[in-house]
Amino acid sequence: MTVLELTNVSKSFGALKVTDDVSFAVPKGQALGIIGPNGAGKSTLFNLITGNYLADAGTVTFLGQDVTRVPAMTRVRMGVGRSFQIPQPFEGLTVFENLLTAAAFGQGKREAEVEAGCAAILRDTELLRRANDLAGSLSLLDRKRLEMARAMATGPELLLLDEIAGGLTEGECQALVATIKALHTKGTTIIWIEHVLHALTSVVERLLVLDFGKVIGIGAPAEIMASRQVQEIYLGLEV
């Protein structure tokens, strides 16, 4: 089953075409990594998937439904969950309260109905020991975990991770990767934008490379990283 499909999607800001005729599909259970230089249009692509931006042309299909013109909040309820590059928790609420809020909003339910699910997500994201601590008191690693947990709490069929490994030490990065791998092993479909390549390639089954808004490669990570075009464009190597 296909969870997400983009068909010839384009988006411009003024004269700048930031997403240029992008097509790809993500089957259920797959983890897809997205790489590309700064300004290649990676975050814009996420915004087109979440509905924060609407495509100028092309079609976005989610779980078999055309969502191209569907607003962001409806897409959350349909199962598009997203973490942000800069964690955005409610600092004055506890970790558990943050999850309850995200779950109630994302699933359109009362907090009492989502408590058990949130407790399970705390376990899955290694946050159980911090459940009653204020979000504002967390270390960077735990803030990243909370960002992921809040996205999971909305009950996603598709989890979008935006540069979640940035700024961590190597040890912290490995701890976060272990958490992401565990979510993926449980069957979560993931699209992950990441500059920390070794973290990304240790999880994803496929890599998509963007450059100037265009898909310049999609395939197995080893094959993509070995491509001359990717090495020239993405890694800036002269080959």
Ligand SMILES: Nc1ncnc2c1ncn2[C@@H]1O[C@H](COP(=O)(O)OP(=O)(O)OP(=O)(O)O)[C@@H](O)[C@H]1O
């Ligand atoms: N709302 C907007 N209005 C105008 N231009 C925008 C808007 N959003 C993004 N852009 C421009 O679109 C281009 C792509 O930006 P985007 O953030 O999608 O790239 P990115 O690949 O995610 O970059 P990074 O790796 O630095 O996060 C950039 O030139 C950016 O300035």
